[in-house]
Amino acid sequence: xxxxxxxxxxxxxxxxxxxxxxxxxxxxxxxxxxxxxxxxxxxxxxxxxxxxxxxxxxxxx
Amino acid sequence: xxxxxxxxxxxxxxxxxxxxxxxxxxxxxxxxxxxxxxxxxxxxxxxxxxxxxxxxxxxxxxxxxxxxxxxxxxxxxxxxxxxxxxxxxxxxxxxxxxxxxxxxxxxxxxxxxxxxxxxxxxxxxxxxxxxxxxxxxxxxxxxxxxxxxxxxxxxxxxxxxxxxxxxxxxxxxxxxxxxxxxxxxxxxxxxxxxxxxxxxxxxxxxxxxxxxxxxxxxxxxxxxxxxxxxxxxxxxxxxxxxxxxxxxxxxxxxxxxxxxxx
Numbered sequence: 001x002x003x004x005x006x007x008x009x010x011x012x013x014x015x016x017x018x019x020x021x022x023x024x025x026x027x028x029x030x031x032x033x034x035x036x037x038x039x040x041x042x043x044x045x046x047x048x049x050x051x052x053x054x055x056x057x058x059x060x061x
Numbered sequence: 062x063x064x065x066x067x068x069x070x071x072x073x074x075x076x077x078x079x080x081x082x083x084x085x086x087x088x089x090x091x092x093x094x095x096x097x098x099x100x101x102x103x104x105x106x107x108x109x110x111x112x113x114x115x116x117x118x119x120x121x122x123x124x125x126x127x128x129x130x131x132x133x134x135x136x137x138x139x140x141x142x143x144x145x146x147x148x149x150x151x152x153x154x155x156x157x158x159x160x161x162x163x164x165x166x167x168x169x170x171x172x173x174x175x176x177x178x179x180x181x182x183x184x185x186x187x188x189x190x191x192x193x194x195x196x197x198x199x200x201x202x203x204x205x206x207x208x209x210x211x212x213x214x215x216x217x218x219x220x221x222x223x224x225x226x227x228x229x230x231x232x233x234x235x236x237x238x239x240x241x242x243x244x245x246x247x248x249x250x251x252x253x254x255x256x257x258x259x260x261x262x263x264x265x266x267x268x269x270x271x272x273x274x275x276x277x278x279x280x281x282x283x284x285x286x287x288x289x290x291x292x293x294x295x296x297x298x299x300x301x302x303x304x305x306x307x308x309x310x311x312x313x314x315x316x317x318x319x320x321x322x323x
Contacts, residue, residue, distance in 0.1 A: 002186060002218045004173050010214035011175045011185040014091045024208040026226060027093075031205060035092035039178050043064035046089045049096040050065065054151040 015039055065153050066100040069117070071179060078113035079105035081174050082182045083161070083191055090180055091188070093205040099154035103170060103183060106133050106159040118155065119308040121146045124301060127294055129322055130315040131157055140283075140322055144308070162279055163190045185210055189223055195276040200225050200269050217241075221249055225269070227262050286322065293318045 020032050034042055066086050073080045082090060085097025104110050111131045129140035136142075136159035144155040160167055164187050173184040183191065189206050192199040204225030211220025217237035221244045224230040234241040234252045241249050248264040284291075297318060301311050 002216060004169070004184075006216060007184050007186045007210075007219075008173055008175060010210055010216060011091070011182070012177055013214060014093075014185060014209060015175065015177045015180060015182070018092065018209075018213060020209060021212045023212040023232070024229075026229070027205055027208060028095075030095040031093055034089070034095055035209075037092070039090060039180055042089055042092060043067040046066075046086075046096055047064040050098070050151055053096075053098060 065148055065151060066097075067180075069100065069153070069155065070102070070181070072117050073102070073114055074179075074181060076113045076117050078110040078117075079107070079171075080110065080114065080157075080181065081170070082180065083188065087182050087188050088192075088202055088206075090182055091185060091206070091209075093209060094202055099156060101156045101158075103161060104131070104136065104157045104159050105171070106136050106167065108133055111136070114157070115308060115312055118144050118146070121148065121153075123153075123155065123308050125298070125308070125311050125315060126154075127291065127298075128156075130312055130319050132312075132316060133159075134323060135319060136160065138323060161191050162276070163193050165190070186219065189219075193272045193276065195273045195280065197269070197273065204229075218244075222246055225265060227258060227265065230261070230265070289321050290319055293321075 017036050017038050020027050020035050034045060037045060066082075070080065070082060080102040082101075083103050084101035085094060086100050088094035089097055104114060111133060115131055123144045123146035126143035126145050128143035129135035131142040136157075139158070139160045139162070141156060141158040143157075146153050146155075161170070164170055170183060170187055173187060175182050175184055185206055189203050192203050192206075203223050207220050207223035207225070208229060210216045211224065211233060217233065217240040220233040221230070221237065221241055224233055230248060231252055234249060241253055244250070247268060248261050251261045251264050294315075297311070297314055300306070301314075306314075
């Protein structure tokens with residue numbers, strides 16, 4: 001069982017901009033780019049995707 | 062550009078509800094998923110939080126999708142509530158539960174929750190457990206979380222327990238042999254016993270499939286239990302559409318209709 005405070009601390013770190021380490025070769029370019037952003041930038045990134053998706057939904061209708 | 066789910070989260074919190082971002086939105090906030098089309102929250106099991114959320118959603122002309130009323134009686138029995146509304150041409154889908162499956166219990170979720178710069182979110186290990194769903198695609202997210210928690214945050218137990226890829230798991234066993242020896246996970250035990258690649262890959266696949274089946278079985282049971290209610294809901298939904306009922310009116314009617322779920 002992992003110590004809860006360790007997980008909490010790690011979770012907080014992941015909410016800050018970080019670089020995906022070289023030992024993780026299979027994570028995508030999108031994930032590498034997103035991880036380097038701060039929370040506001042990550043939220044904005046997703047907003048752009050949502051807008052694109054809603055446009056696709058309209059095109060499909 | 063404003064993220065409607067992030068804004069909605071702030072509205073819930075500012076109005077006095079205790080809610081935590083979870084699932085897809087949480088994956089985006091942790092930087093390991095680029096996109097999520099809907100919003101999932103864990104809501105505190107209190108009448109106040111439920112009423113506040115309903116009031117915020119009512120102001121947005123949201124309506125109920127098939128699910129239980131957002132009320133502690135149903136939440137405490139692990140039922141979930143689902144809403145939808147339109148904003149700026151976007152379809153916003155909003156889902157709530159208070160007792161998510163597979164997690165370590167309601168108190169632990171709130172104890173371990175993370176609050177940072179207006180983001181209230183489940184911790185990363187809880188997120189991994191939440192993602193052990195019937196959808197195959199969720200296991201690549203679990204693997205990604207295990208990669209960053211293992212290799213960036215140096216938490217070997219998470220890497221060994223949740224990595225979903227042969228090469229990375231093999232490397233984790235080599236990197237942390239003492240921790241690996243303590244693991245009960247079948248693919249890790251196989252790697253320690255020098256099993257061949259096919260055996261380890263098969264063990265990872267079997268493990269995933271077992272979790273998929275467990276979730277599938279849980280969902281089937283809930284669908285079975287709610288068969289009568291689903292029919293009632295369909296009738297109510299048609300009425301709401303005809304009468305342009307407010308969410309709060311929908312909620313009052315749903316409370317009466319959903320007794321069979323308790």
